[in-house]
Amino acid sequence: MISLGLGRYPLGPVKLVSGFVAAVIPGAGTRLSSIDRIVLVQIRLPRVLAAITVGAALSGSGAAYQSMFQNPLVSPDILGVSAGAGFGASIGLLFGLPFGDVQVLAFAGGVAAVLVTVAISQLIGRGSTVVLVLAGIVVGAMAQALISLTQYFANPTTTLPRIVFFLLGSLDSVTMSNLWLPALLAGASVLVLYLIRWPITVLAAGEDEARTLGVNRYLIWALVIVTTTLMTASVVSIAGIVGWVGLVVPHLARRFVGPSFHKLLPASLLIGAIFLLAVDDVGRSVSSVEFPLGVLTALIGGPFFVALLAKARKEWR
């Protein structure tokens, strides 16, 4: 992953590339002044690691959800986790809390939204994925409404812009100290998903069949929902709401390695990391004004998805 970070790095200024090499391999590359090195290690490196984490986590959870719901149109925020996390963060920003607290609130909001979704589906539609998805849509819409409400009450000169910028998605405020915990959570979740790779593969081929093949589908559902929620909530707490990655990347990965989850998961993680790194590089180097990450992923991801669909059409019909 780090080597991929290096591979993508030339998109940044040349000076920093050689500096990066020097920092990783002592003696190699051009030696930089200590100021340059501090800039590199404390600003550049966290940002690259955050991009990798965000891209990998979103793509990995997208792949897991698409397999679990047997639906290639599902994205990681289907159960309302992104909107819930966005609402949590908005509350934090509204009251002017420090970024660490905002992160905690975002994470809690995401987890709470999914808990509400699961509770609703348990109450009215035991064991039905359709009810689960519909409940997720409802909870997501309500969380969006609550986000709008915080924006309405926010101070238009101070807190409102911060809420808006956070929701657009950005890796601006990332430092090593607020990155490591979400990254660790996401990493642990990926590990769990990889361990249950075969039951997820069997579920992807059909729910009833999975049951007759001896898969405990409720256990697998629970594990997938918990891990993807942790991953997505962590990501929102780092970078705000970044759309499209979790939908598009698993499609691309599936074209390369097929739908078997033991290959799909690593491929999605890898492609997602590279994709988000590239998008972030574009976002901060195309102009002197930095583009918001969420806007760019949609602008790049949308047409990309259409192209993918056009290519895949033959296989689906």
Added chain:
Amino acid sequence: MALSIRVDGLSFSFGQRGENCLQGVSLEVSESELCCLLGPNGAGKTTLIRCILGLLKPHAGSMSVAGHDTAALSARQLARLVAYVPQSITAVFPFTTLEMVLMGRTPYLGMTASPSRADRRLCMATLERLGAGHLASRPFSQLSGGERQLTMLARALVQEAPVLVLDEPTAALDYGNEIRIFQLVTSLVAAGSTVLMTTHQPNHALMWADRAVLMSAGSVAASGGPSEVITGDRLSRLYNVPVRVTSLAPPADEQGDQEQQFFCLPEVTPPRRRRGAADQPPRIP
């Protein structure tokens, strides 16, 4: 012979106040038997097999498979006893045929394991035994109906379960494939498997089965040897169309040492065409 499937007083309904879809259904299939489940649409055939497979929870009654009470079995334990061949399967994702067959090994894998090389070899060998080895790397979604059914049978075989449950396995197949599937199924039965299958064709039961069960409105109307159960009267009443069961007289030189083969025919004639229309040669534009 030992009982392989036993269903005793099974009742099931969808929803709380819904009408009973199954009402006191009892059924016994011995080891190494092919049992055909017949009945009109909505008689409860599919509901019954979904109960046996553990996909639906019955309200009353008990079931056992190979001597084990199914209510006490986990999904994995049940999957080692009963293999299921669905009527048709549409995979959303482009799994290869070999991957679909590999899924049959799931009941023998730990939750965190994936299929081993040995599993892979077994699946490949099974596909080849069914004459479908060439399909292994093709996407399952691009196979024809007959090829899919073969794949599902291969998956059921690698599940190594003593009981196979098939839901209208030949519904989507052409005449030749239908016969090939029955040949395969009867050879499995001869080798010791127990098969319960639903079908809409009484002739399937008369031709191939050791036992036939007729279902009507959620309960068993008749059960026993196919030629005793399937009579013209019963079929006529059950399906509300006149049906006759007859037999072909075997050729003179084979008489005596061959069982009589019965088959059923609808006792209706197509409406006569209007006079003149049949006499005219077809018009060629």
